[in-house]
Amino acid sequence: MNTYVSRRGYLRLASTLPATGALAGCLGGRLGRSPIQLGAVLPLSVDGFLGTVAEHHQRAVEQAVADVNRAGGPLGREIELMVEDTELNPKRARKALQTLSDAGAIGFVGPVVTDISMVLADELPKKDMFAVSPSSTHPALASAGMSGGTKFFGRTAANDIQQALVMAKVLNSDHYVGADTVATLYVDNSFGKGLADTIESNVSGDVVASVPFPTDRETYSMQVAEIVNSGADAVAFASEPGNTTVLERLTESSYGGEYVLSEGLIPTEIPPHLDGMYSASVAATNTTGAIELRQKLRDIAPLAPYTQHAYDGLFLMALAIHQAGTATATAISDNLVSVSGGRGQTVSVDDFERATTLLDAGRDVNYQGASSSVDLNANLEPLNAYLIGQVDGATIAELELLRASFFEGRMD
Incomplete structure (x- = not known):
């Protein structure tokens, strides 16, 4: 009886066998399980x-x-x-x-x-x-x-171009903000500057202020004053999770425009000062894999971004x-x-044995991750679906789903 073993399966089988006999010589080196x-x-x-x-x-x-x-x-x-x-x-x-x-x-x-x-x-x-x-x-x-x-x-x-395009859509659309004038307020590092630059290049309104802010300060009077004095219809706020003191200070000021937030800035317990703000975020995937990983790491819940x-x-x-x-x-x-x-x-969290069985049989696998579908492109980065949301009291109202196709041809 002939037994078919795929080339990939043969190489994997060879890597697990002792380095003896003709097989070792054929493959040109010592085999082992290091x-x-x-x-x-x-x-x-x-x-x-x-x-x-x-x-x-x-x-x-x-x-x-x-x-x-x-x-x-x-x-x-x-x-x-x-x-x-x-x-x-x-x-x-x-x-x-x-x-x-x-x-x-x-x-x-x-x-x-x-x-x-x-x-x-x-x-x-x-x-x-x-x-x-x-x-x-x-x-x-x-x-x-x-x-x-x-x-x-x-x-x-996901590449920041995705969330920048979503934030720009919120700022541009009359269905959401429809801003004639926009200010950006961003953390003063490569991430913040890159995101702000991309937002500014995609908004249809005039950019009347572009304000970087440093981290780890309690007061941001200069930055807040610059946004207030700009009179912008809306501010696009770009920062990492946990670095939002300047945002809170701005909400305590006389600024009365709208806010559009970058991803990961709205905590599980939503503070009152975020009410009404728009957000851009990767569409959550409450798949079996995502649920399973949360269960495996339940002792550190909620999981950090x-x-x-x-x-x-x-x-x-x-x-x-x-x-x-x-x-x-x-x-x-x-x-x-x-x-x-x-x-x-399809394979997911903790499916490695099933995945290797499929691969050894010459089958292809599609990993659906805990974070998203993680379908990587030629740049080895995912193109994800995004949600436009808006804080409504203690919850986030999901306003629109932008599928991955929305970003195709717009990522250059």
């Missing part, structure tokens, strides 16, 4: 909200590793996880990257913030290492980490390795699009 080194690069020593984000990301990545290893691991090999602290310091981030490289890591989840991702992206090809960021969203990262036709940087969070994206990043790298039949950074890059989307069989 662990695959992957990492996480997170700002673990930072205090406050971002420190909590880092802790939750670490837990999510550890959970993904546990789920993958319990299912036998990619290519029948365990993943060994190394977690490195960036301290939000470029020098420390480069040291973390070197530590991972010295240990033989081929990929990692991170960085968390755009500024650190910008620092490390160009280093990745030199280290032959792949990074998948769960939360760095700057448009410039769409082309980051490219060398010799291989992209060594991907992300499971982008925690689900961290789980998805590690799981996708493991799937890409298994599909490729080899554990390299290039293999991850070349296979991420295939395992994240397309017409394959």
Whole structure:
């Protein structure tokens, strides 16, 4: 009887067998089941909200590793996880990257913030290492980490162009704000500036003020005064979750315009000063996978923003390795699009054993993540559906769903 084994399945089978006999010679090297080194690069020593984000990301990545290893691991090999602290310091981030490289890591989840991702992206090809960021969203990262036709940087969070286009739609449309004049108020870093620039280039009204603000202050009198004096019909507010003191100060002022908020700024318990504000956010996917991950991490609920994206990043790298039949950074890059989307069989959180069974049989898989469908494009970033929402007392009213097709042809 002839038994069919796909080429991918053959390579995976070979990687789990002893390095003896003709098979070892045929494949040109010693075979074995040595662990695959992957990492996480997170700002673990930072205090406050971002420190909590880092802790939750670490837990999510550890959970993904546990789920993958319990299912036998990619290519029948365990993943060994190394977690490195960036301290939000470029020098420390480069040291973390070197530590991972010295240990033989081929990929990692991170960085968390755009500024650190910008620092490390160009280093990745030199280290032959792949990074998948769960939360760095700057448009410039769409082309980051490219060398010799291989992209060594991907992300499971959407490109900021998407939320900028949604915010601009809210500002432009008479159905929502219909602003003739617009001000932007944004956190003074690469993320905030990039988002504000994209919003400003897509609004139909006149931009009458563009105001950056620093972090970690209690008073923002100069920034608030500039917005008030602009007389703008609406303000587009761009900041990271947890960094909203200036927004609260603006609502305490005489400013009477409308507000449109970037993603992740509305907490579970909504404070009164946010009432009536519009928001742009990735359409939540209350799928079985999302529910299962929340259950696995229920001791740290509610999960910090982008925690689900961290789980998805590690799981996708493991799937890409298994599909490729080899554990390299290039293999991850070349296979991420295939395992994240397309017409394959749907797999999700903690489905690694089912996924590898399908892949070994020559079938394609389509990972539907905890964060979203995570259908990655050629830039190794997702194109997600977005929701326009508006705070209504203690809840957020969902006003309009913008499907992924809304953004096609608008992302350049």
